[in-house]
Amino acid sequence: MKLTIGVKLFLAYFIITASIVWFATDKISLRITNGIDQAAEEVMVDSANLLAQMVSSNIKDDEINVDEVRAIMSAYLNRELDVNIYSISKKNPNLQIYITNQDGIVVYDSKGKIEGEDYSQWRDVFLTLKGKYGARSSAYDASIEEPTADQKAHHVAAPIYHNGKIFGSLTVIKSVADLKPYVIAQKDQITEYAIYVLLISLLFGAGVSFVVTRGTRKLVKYTTALSKGETVVAPKIRQVEFAELAQAIEKLRVDLEGREYVEEYINTMAHELRTPITGIRGTAENLLMPMSSSQREHFVNNILDANKKMDMLVNRLLNLSRIERRDKLENVEKIDVKTLIKDVVQAPSRKGNISRRSIKIEYTIERDFSIKAEKLLAEQALSNIIDNAIDFTPPDSTISIKVSESNTHVNIQVQDQGKGVPEHxxxxxxxxxxxxxxPDTGKRGNGLGLRFVKKIMSLHGGKVSLKNRFMEDGAVATLKFPIK
Ligand SMILES: Nc1ncnc2c1ncn2[C@@H]1O[C@H](COP(=O)(O)OP(=O)(O)OP(=O)(O)O)[C@@H](O)[C@H]1O
Ligand SMILES: [Mg+2]
Known part of the structure; x- marks a missing residue:
């Protein structure tokens, strides 16, 4: 499978975001664990000192009243709690303590396990008896030699004073496992946030890669269509690089088309000119023979005809090529449609043709209409479709010219009564x-008229169409000029 640029972008984005989120979550979790431990230690320091103070007042005859302490502690440990600390519930007290004398020998242990043992070398006891702050983190159960993180406990000690001297130490023990639910709750919350952040940024990533892919997709579609020789408009792309690429391709296309266009023109011109040229040669050769003056006149007229044809073809091709290269109108003016039609129909070249073939022209013009157009071009567009109607309608028939208006356009329709456009x-x-x-003469035209009209109409932001009439013989050509 080939990865598209969009998929690659998305994957890269995904990997980067996921790493950042993972890294941040990990670091924050660590911070929270430490923070909770520190806060707990602070409370433990206070508890240890408070308890040590209470023990101080239970010293009789230079001895700690262990029985009294034992009674208080077991009463404390037997308490039943029903406390909810946010989402975590606490059911029983779980602070343990042990007390040593000034030699570091344990005289009381709330767990009842280490009484009588020498704890003078444990950091908490050792430092406290020396008048320093003593704390340690080690196994909750002293018998475990290599405790896991969860099996550890924080030990914080405070000195017990008697007569102004350090008389012993009291250590408060809090198991790490007791604090764990708080850490987990925070971590869960952070993970939830992390997932949100990841999802949002992935959505954004998907959006970005979609936009990029859309640009490339448009370009690919465009170039594929171009390579198939279809006429397509350059796609509109917002991404700067792609837009520039599209422009470059469009320019290349126009250049290439221009080249093809010139070639096509030259080919057809050569082809179309061959017939009259051959004709002229044949006729000229004939003229070399002895003949009567009326025969001569006939041949000379043939030559003049052929010459006229060539002249017309060259002119029309030049006109068409000129207009096909234009991309905007000049000298746009307001033109009265009725006058436009009258001028075209009554032009001397057309007038003769119409009367010779006894064609009637019928007008249906609802009211005075005007269009904004380049006058010469509008005349040429209309001339072409009227000429076609005259050419294809049979003698003695009627051509009807209608002008109407829709919301957006002024429509000029030319209907004839010929055979219409055949399917093929x-x-x-x-x-x-x-x-x-x-149909009348069997002669062909140049096949340039409608092409010319189409270009003129598109320059005016309008349209030309040629359809067969519904249920009737004949075609109807329509020019649509936009109302601006
Ligand atoms: N009114 C019409 N009725 C039937 N067919 C038509 C009509 N108008 C145009 N056509 C068809 O469309 C073709 C193209 O028309 P177009 O005006 O472009 O060329 P042309 O009239 O043949 O030549 P030119 O206009 O260059 O002298 C015509 O040859 C004809 O086949
Ligand atoms: Mg024509």
């Missing part, structure tokens, strides 16, 4: 050089 031609009509022969 439907997809081709806007392609350069596609032309079918005219």
């Amino acid at each position: 031609a439907r997809k081709q009509i806007f392609r350069r050089f596609f032309s079918s022969s005219r």
Whole structure:
């Protein structure tokens, strides 16, 4: 499997975030354990001193009244508690103590295990008897030699004074296991927060990688479409690098298209010019023969016809190529649609054609409409579709021109009564050089008209369409000019 850049990013993000969260959680947990231990020690110091003070007042005849202490401690240890400290409940007291005399011999042990033993070398007793602060952390049960962390206990001692001198020591013992629930509760809370942080940052990571992937996906889709020769618009990408890449590709595409375009133009021009050129040569050769002046006149007219055709083709190609390279309008003006139509229909070249084929023109113009357009281009667009209608409608038929308005557009429709566009031609009509022969004369056009119209309309932010009429013979060409 190949990993996409998005997946890689996400994985990297995941690993980094997870490590940071794990590291932070670990450190914080350690801190909390230490913090709880320190707080406990502070309370233990106070307890040890309070208890030592109480023992001090139980010294009789230079001896600690152990029986009294034993009674108090066992009463204390037998107490039943029902205390809830936040989420943790405490059922019985669990502070243990032992007391040594000034030689470090244990005279009392609340657990009843080590009485009589010499504890003078244990750090807590040793330091306390010397008048220093004595504490240690070691096995709760002295018989365990290598205690685990949970088997340890904190031991904090305080001196017992008698007559102003250190008379013995009292050690308070708190098992680490007793403190553990507090540590665990805090750790659980921290883990919960850590999971939230991880989830949120993962969501963010997923978002980031989605955005990046979307950019690349768009680019890939775009370039794939381009490589298949489809006409596609460059994708809109916000990510700067990708946007620049898309622009670069778009520029490359335009350059390449320009090159193909010129090639295509030259090829077709050569192809289209070949027929009249061959014709001219044939006719010229004929002219070399002896002939009557009327024959000569016929051949000369042929040559002039061919010349006219070539001239027209070259002009139309130049016009089309000029407009295809444009990307904005110049000299846009407000044009009255009725005047526009009248000018086009009554142009001398068209007028003759219309009357020769006895074509009637019918107008349905709801009211005065105007469009914003470049006048010459609007005229050319309309001329092309009207010429097509004239060419494809049979003699003695009617072409009807309708102007109407929708919310967004002014629509100019030209309907004829010809055979309409055959199924096989439907997809081709806007392609350069596609032309079918005219029903009357059998001659073809250049196949440039609709292409030209399409470009003009797109420059105006409008549209052209050519459809067959519904349930009737004929086609209807529509120009849609936007109302701005
Ligand atoms: N009114 C119409 N009725 C039927 N077919 C049409 C009509 N208008 C256009 N077409 C079809 O669309 C094709 C392309 O039209 P277009 O105007 O681009 O080229 P043309 O008229 O053949 O040549 P040119 O306009 O360059 O002289 C036509 O050859 C024809 O097949
Ligand atoms: Mg045409």
